Amino acid sequence: MSWSDRILAPFKRRTSSGRYLPEIDGLRCLAVVLVVLFHSHGFFTSGNEPSTVPELLATDSGTALAHVPHALIGRGWFGVQIFFLISGLVLSLPYAAHYLLGEEKPLVKNYFKRRLIRIEIPYIIALTFFFILSITLYQSGLARLPNYLAGLIYAHGFIYDGQHNPLLFVAWTLEIEVQFYLIVPLLCRIFALPKVLRRSILVLGILAVDQFCGGSWPAFSNSFWHYTVIRQLNWFLPGLLLADLYLSPGLRGIREKGGTYWSDLIGIPAWIAVFVLIDYHFEVSPRPFVLLLAFWCVLTSRILGVGFRNRWVTAVGMMCYTIYLFHNFFIHTIFGPYILGNLVPYTKGNWPMNALILSGMTVLIIIGCGFVYLFVEKPFARGRLPSRKRRER
Secondary structure (H helix, E strand, O other): OOHHHHHHHHHOOOOOOOOOOHHHHHHHHHHHHHHHHHHHHHHOOOOOOOOOHHHHHOOOHHHHHHHHHHHHHOOHHHHHHHHHHHHHHHHHHHHHHHHHHOOOOOOHHHHHHHHHHHHHHHHHHHHHHHHHHHHHHOOOHHHHHHHHHHHHOOOHHHHOOOOOOOOOOOHHHHHHHHHHHHHHHHHHHHHHOOHHHHHHHHHHHHHHHHHHHHHHOHHHOOHHHHHOHHHHHHHHHHHHHHHHHHOOHHHHHHHHOOOEHHHHHHHHHHHHHHHHHHHOOOOOOOHHHHHHHHHHHHHHEOOHHHHHHOHHHHHHHHOHHHHHHHHHHHHHHHHHHHHEOOOEOOOOOOOOHHHHHHHHHHHHHHHHHHHHHHHHOHHHOOOOOOOHHHHHO
16 A cells, blocks of 8 residues: 555545545535635735736736736635535435436435534534633633524524624534525425426526525615525525536436546636636626536546546545634634744735745645544544444444
């Protein structure tokens, strides 16, 4: 066994369904790396650099090229939307397989049990850790008890009018994910409808959410909707549409033949467009559909998918939940106070040099989270409690 095999052995995906798409873990890796870079970004930017595509186009080519890494990292928040689409795909796929291929219908009881064990337990561990850390580091730490209790029931956004939980800043997305988990079995009944009808409903649903919750309809203009799953359905629903397309004979045929170069030619511009379109406003936003196209190209390409299937990439994707929960701890409790500026000198706004420092910092954070993963997430990763018998094996 090589050194890389030994390192990666604990980070291999095991699924209960047997339907494993390594590209999805690759996409999870992309999403979580974008988020880590984005949350580290504030240490390195002066605030005066060109950040948007129009600003980059308005500068000379040398300045624009030097600040492309800064502009890309500043879009790292979009990793959350990538996660939402992945959730839509992964959670709906077993239901789609039942309705479209005649496979056994997932039991709702087992579905919720797996979610409860796999997602809830690591989340409670993380939230409790940060609450205890707050009490240890700050005299006012006990004042965070209401935040802790609100976080335990995934209701911090509702109780605190959309404010992020100071104990676990990223928990707002997890609260939305849990809301989505609750409605998935109901949403997936759409796969029982005829093909043209269900796909039309999904497309119209994506457009309607973007229009209504984007503020064009007064009933949905209240900030309340921004921290509910309703506001984010335009990113979850493309996952259901992709599950439908994935199980279609066309996509399956392409994958069985090893993919197509057309997807490579289209995929790279599609991924570029996903991040460029962030800077532009449209009456009808094409971004969910462009992201869906980018996902499609990863799943059907000959070359592009190879990078997303790389075992180092998929290993990072597999532990993305732990990285998501704990990366800010490493950024703001370790790197910010003790390493950046003290051990690693840097200058705000010095791009692309800061991108290199950021990249090294991200690698170290991922390694640190890898150790956390083994104790916090891995024991529950298959959606069941670890038994003594399994531990002995």
